[in-house]
Amino acid sequence: MSFRYRVATVFGGSGFIGRHLIKRLAKTGTVIRIATRHPSSANFLRTNGAVGQIVPIAVDIRDDASVAAAVRGSDIVINLIGILYESGVNSFKGTQAEAPARIARAAKAAGAQRFIQISAIGADAKSKSAYARTKAAGEQAVREAFPEATILRPSVVFGPEDGFFNRFAAMARVLPALPLIGGGHTKFQPVYVGDVADAIMKALASAEAPGKTYELGGPRVYTFKELMELVLAETKRKRFLVSVPWSVAEFQGKVLGKLPKPMLTEDQVELLRSDNVVAPGAATLADLGISPTAAEVIIPTYLDRYRIGGRFSQRAGYGT
Template identity: 40%
Template sequence: MLATAAIKQSGRRSMVQVRAMHDLTFRNKTGQPMIKQGLGGRSTTNGHIATVFGCTGFLGRYVVAKLAKQGTQVVVANRDPDEARPLKVTGDLGQIIPLEFDLRNEEQIRECVRHSDIVINCIGRDYETKNFTYDDVHVKGSRALAEIAADAGVSRFIQVSALNASEDSPSKFLQTKAKGEKAVKEVFPEATIVRPAIMWGHEDRFLNRIANTSGDSFQFWVNNSQTKILPVSVVDVAHAIEVMFGAESTAGKTYELYGDRAYTFEQVFDLAREISMKPLPTYNIPTGVAKLIASGIEKLPYNHTISADLIERMRLDEQPSGDAHTFKDLYIEPTSLEADAIHYLRRFRSNAVFDLPYEKGEGIVKKGVYHVID
């Protein structure tokens, strides 16, 4: 039943909504009440408090923005306040709470989750460092977050893994992702597992890497660029997590999130050439040679974005398991790469063709020079 208050203003009476029954919801696991206030949007308080680990990463930033937009108070657990600071503007005043933490410090983790009803773990490493191995981050770290969240009475836990995650994978990254899923399920059986395919977006290491060539620079690839992938928009993955956040029916399930069609890397390069209107030269390197070079780069003292394990993943086809839920179960239609790539690749065009529209097949590469077909 709707509760209202009558207010007399300037000789007339107006009705102001105070509360409605649909503003009150309960978490199934704990029975914790969530009371919504406001008319909707970022200035609304929906009664939920979420902690996002890995909030400054590629996917994490989009997840924080999605949750804050619907009025969720979000604790952004971070290791670097400067990287977390831009997230403040994704929510209204007081909605984004930055807290520093260390993955090996249980008290700091506990402080990050003690008021939350949902925890989302987006932490991951593309390469190992002297301080954190894949096992430290994907397995031990995930288990610690799940254990502390369960002990704190958190209702929901969402673990972001990876498509192709398997303990039998030749990639240590994918092995530890699968072990991390298992570790989380052992201590938090109701956890939701999310396995996204390779993601594209404004800050990705996918389309940006492919199109970011100039002069005599080039991109390398392995497996003759024939590895099959199922690229997915980071916005779609963040939207899926947003839906899971409010849908209790997704608890305990595994979701594999991938694009609407499969591409080889060669096809993605061709698409990038068409849109950027540049030749974008590429060279295929034997896998063994690429791994040897990457192993040497891994030993350098500064941060790097390539590793021998990444080379291994570059030759593995992305294959859904077939027994997990997908976008379809969340009533989401994944965005087409061909339709969306123009928004991310246009900036790599020259000024002469920057404003030209894009239609599939509008250009060809011939003798190293891009020709626009009228």
């Protein structure tokens, strides 16, 4: 891939998508600033580039001056920051609406040539979910501040460090049943993290991507129930799949949502009421020249560690 950019600032670069993106971006020779609250948490990424090429820097996304300093002199600015639940000062509004606006304004003022905003399928200003509303607000703010920005909306992202398949595989280790909220009928189109990282790279190199929004989904649509069945098949465990009515799920979300790291919140239950698939007519991975990777190809490479006896167990049948 031919690349003319010299300096990139990646907000949230030490996270799930970021670690896959940094590897690809470093190969272009671009100097990379990983903007994060805790720079030491990004030190493991330094080895993906030459000495001094990858530099973790401290940033406060709530502070204009801090953000401006992080993007100063950058050709590329990429915002990967997002949260699945609110905690302490990390609110949906502050993280997913106000921060993207602040970053986009600073990037435009700094003269950045490209801006990539990672949003999510389901971003909707009219949604009852605060997560979805603030994702939409973040998109709008980015468009207003940096009209040429490229917005990428992935469905559920999977890969070795994901918080979806790993979570349910871990639950299957200790629980006799897995929950099917609302009966497990909600549809998803899981997308491989490597494809998302490739989409960012393609968008940066494309003359067509500025100003466009792409929805990123895998090659197949699954119901939530089918995804739980896939988890059980790959981990070779027998577990009941129990339908949980919406009213019960809402109560569980209200209670569990008070925990420091909740497994379920009311807002997540609200999100599950809507399908999470690529919209008809949307620009997709194919428009970026990417053939999406099937979940069945990737998840066996990391869910095998949840099998009885561990990763190298040769047991072929289902266990307990």
